[in-house]
Amino acid sequence: MESKPMIKRRYTGAFSVVATTFTENGDLDLDSQKRCVDFIIDAGADGLCILANYSEQFSLSDEEREVLTATVLNHVAGRVPVIVTTTHFGTRICAARSRRAQAAGAAMVMIMPPYHGATIVRASRRPLVIFARAGGMLPSV
Numbered sequence: 001m002e003s004k005p006m007i008k009r010r011y012t013g014a015f016s017v018v019a020t021t022f023t024e025n026g027d028l029d030l031d032s033q034k035r036c037v038d039f040i041i042d043a044g045a046d047g048l049c050i051l052a053n054y055s056e057q058f059s060l061s062d063e064e065r066e067v068l069t070a071t072v073l074n075h076v077a078g079r080v081p082v083i084v085t086t087t088h089f090g091t092r093i094c095a096a097r098s099r100r101a102q103a104a105g106a107a108m109v110m111i112m113p114p115y116h117g118a119t120i121v122r123a124s125r126r127p128l129v130i131f132a133r134a135g136g137m138l139p140s141v
Contacts, residue, residue, distance in 0.1 A: 011081055011107070013046025020056045020068060028064055034075045041079055048076065049110060051085040066100070073105045081107030095133070 018040060021032040040048060050072050051057040051065060060068065069084055076082055084106040086097035098109045 011047060014044075015047035015049050015081075015083060016040045016043075016045040017049045017052045017054045018072070019054060020051075020060070022056075028060075028068060030067075030071050033068065033071060037072055037075055041076070045080060047081040047083065047107065048072070049083040049085065052110065055085070057085055057087065065097075069101060069104055069106075078105075083108050083110050085110045085112075087112045 018033075018037060021029040021036055023029045037048065049055075050068065051060070057065070073082055073084075082105070084101035084104075086094055086101055086109045088094040088097060094111060098111065101109050
């Protein structure tokens with residue numbers, strides 16, 4: 001009987017979505033953010049996901065997203081994989097966010113398909129192609 005090669009999964013276990021923490025006046029609270037990340041890792045999470053819907057991604061400026069991403073990735077320092085959500089209505093912006101997150105050390109990126117205006121824009125494979133190229137799954141042309 002011929003044995004089949006085992007498929008090794010890259011990531012397994014529970015990945016927790018990290019809430020984004022703010023000061024009373026609405027600024028990012030980076031010290032609190034680091035404590036939140038440490039708490040989740042110490043509780044046994046196998047990985048983290050930042051900037052998801054639960055993480056207030058749509059209420060952050062681009063600069064705040066970059067600061068939060070760098071802060072979390074530097075603080076985690078490889079202890080667990082980190083998924084960075086890079087969703088944006090514009091595919092070029094989403095692709096650029098994805099490339100920056102990967103360059104900064106994200107284990108992977110998470111993208112929600114654009115849904116604003118979905119009923120007025122005809123279906124297109126273009127966003128999927130752009131996302132795939134940003135992720136290195138398709139060659140750039």
